[in-house]
Amino acid sequence: MFTDRLTVHFEKSITTSPVGFCLYWMQQSQRINYNHALAYAIELSNEYKLPLLVYFGLTDDFPEANERHYAFMLEGLNEVSKELQKRGIGFHLVKASPEVGITDYIRNAAFLVMDKGYLKIQRKWREKVIKKALTTEVLGVYELESDLIVPIGMTSVKEEYAARTIRPKIHRYLDQYALNFRMKSVIIPWSGEWFEALDNQLYPKAIHNLNPKMIDEFLESAAIDHSVKKSLYFKGGYSNALLRLHAFIEKGLPHYDEGNSPAFVVQSGLSPYLHFGQISALEIYLTLQKVKHIRNEAYNGFIEQLIVRRELAFNFVYYREGYDVFETMTNPWAYRTMGLHDDDVRPYLYDVEVLEKFATHDTYWNTAMKEMVLTGYMHNYMRMYWCKKIIEWTPNFKKAYETAIYLNNKYFIDGRDPNSYTGVAWCFGIHDRGWRERSIFGTLRYMNAQGLKRKFDMKKYIERIDKLI
CATH class of the missing domain: 3.40.50.620 (HUPs)
Structure with a gap:
């Protein structure tokens, strides 16, 4: 064991x-x-x-x-x-x-x-x-x-380039380490x-x-930032993690492969509990293995996030010393394209105070930020859009990175997590590839509001978040 x-x-x-x-x-x-x-x-x-x-x-x-x-x-x-x-x-x-x-x-x-x-x-x-x-x-x-689930050194002894390079290594060892065990009693x-x-x-x-x-x-006396109050939508503890897991298995997992749409709640909501180690990814995986009659697309989609993407994130922060520093957090090709476009004119510029008040011109972004500030959580697809727009609305790439990390770590319950650092770095090219060159972004992946509107029922997303207030 x-x-x-x-x-x-x-x-x-x-x-x-x-x-x-x-x-x-x-x-x-x-x-x-x-x-x-x-x-x-x-x-x-x-x-x-x-x-x-x-x-x-x-x-x-x-x-x-x-x-x-x-x-x-x-x-x-x-x-x-x-x-x-x-x-x-x-x-x-x-x-x-x-x-x-x-x-x-x-x-x-x-x-x-x-x-x-x-x-x-x-x-x-x-x-x-x-x-x-x-x-x-x-x-x-x-x-x-x-x-x-798979010990970090068994998967790889170096930083992996992308999900496609770490995936086969994880699956090679998954059955070997995904073992159930019973805790003994103390004598x-x-x-x-x-x-x-x-x-x-x-x-x-x-x-x-x-x-x-x-x-x-303790919360009253601690010398911590008291401006961000505890979430009314996520309560800590193993028992609450289990409640979310079983609710997800019943309602979310069957539709997980359709879960890119922020209009619907099909995600597990387990990332805060995983961040604080209140539930084990191993227990989640073993529990899912017992679930019957779940479509392969839905099951495999969640396992990809729970194990492959999560363990890729841990690989990133473990083997890259500068995972949280702008100058060292992404790939050479990304720095080259950012250098060429750092001085491009941004059509909109917002400071942190405006962003925190979700007061930009973009209703979809404002809604995502509102979800983040109110709950400590944000739909995964909107997390990508959220960070990409910060790049677009900030004077330069370094400032954009620092702003995204600041807001990420301040409001997300699972901020300061390997997944968080990796998710922000992904928006700046880590674990990604170059795309068609465009203004501001260069060859970094681009996302826009029209894409959201075309793919998803964004009106329903806005209505869902507005009900939280």
Whole structure:
């Protein structure tokens, strides 16, 4: 089950029975079910007859974080804390940057288990923690990959050029890694007077059980952007992810191959939950395999997005150091054509304030932006159109990229995600090819309002979003 998902960062020889506890630092995979890191931590704690403690470091200075992101995440962690308690596993949420707050824990831990992160900041956190652990009595540090179905290094050891190059590599290994597994129970529960004393004496600031009141208090006191309120249309947590999954299977999946039209709600709405690791792509895939009487076109279309496109996005941010910097986020041919057309006259120019108020001349774009601001979500096809128009209405390509990333990360619940960074970069040529040359865009792919009107019932889309207000 752990083959190729496990990285042993270091392991000391064990000559006597370890003391203390096994520590799992939860960060990327914020869930119980289908969490390979948690499963490995349970097996490790059982092997050495140690209790298991799950640590979560909650920083309020994560880049571009706001109330919407934190509310959704904390709603999920609320469920996690209660489920861990039922299973006899300790849970400590600490208000500190993860790599800082963990210091007091690794001093007393026998083993440290981490889930794998893919973005630069996540990888830097883990590098710092591993260095700290080397200076302590920790006997081993283990990193488990659980948020991709096929481990990233098994699919490819380099950045892939496009979906067509990574697709066969993923499908080659899919059956090998898409395996069901059952979580074991801990032998030594984190409970009793000794553990209460440990909690109170060593970790008095840790939060053991979240509740809605605590979440509200944290959101009020946190030094985060409070201008973006939590979504009224997406509530965090595994239970809500399951509700969306089953609703999608019943209503959306049968028509998924017709889902390019933003007028209809046939998409899963699972991307926010996948972003925070509140549900596993593996569980979604295994659940879909049990569904009967679904047309191949619909099933294959969703699997393409859930696995191929998503894992291509993770490949992009993992192997390209500058995935979030304009000068390094796309291909040479794209930079050449942008250089030739950077000074082209734009018929419309809008600053960020106008865009955020969805006050452009384009009703379709305004509606998409309205959906984004109100819900934290946007129909996938409109995401492409949304970004392409920012290119068209901004003085230059660099400013357009920075504006798109800023708005993306501010309003989307799944902003700051590999899929988000890749989706914006796609609008600037990554994983795409050159098209017929035109003003402003050069040979970058172009999209326009007439195309939307010709293909879809845009009036119905506008009516659907207007009802949200």
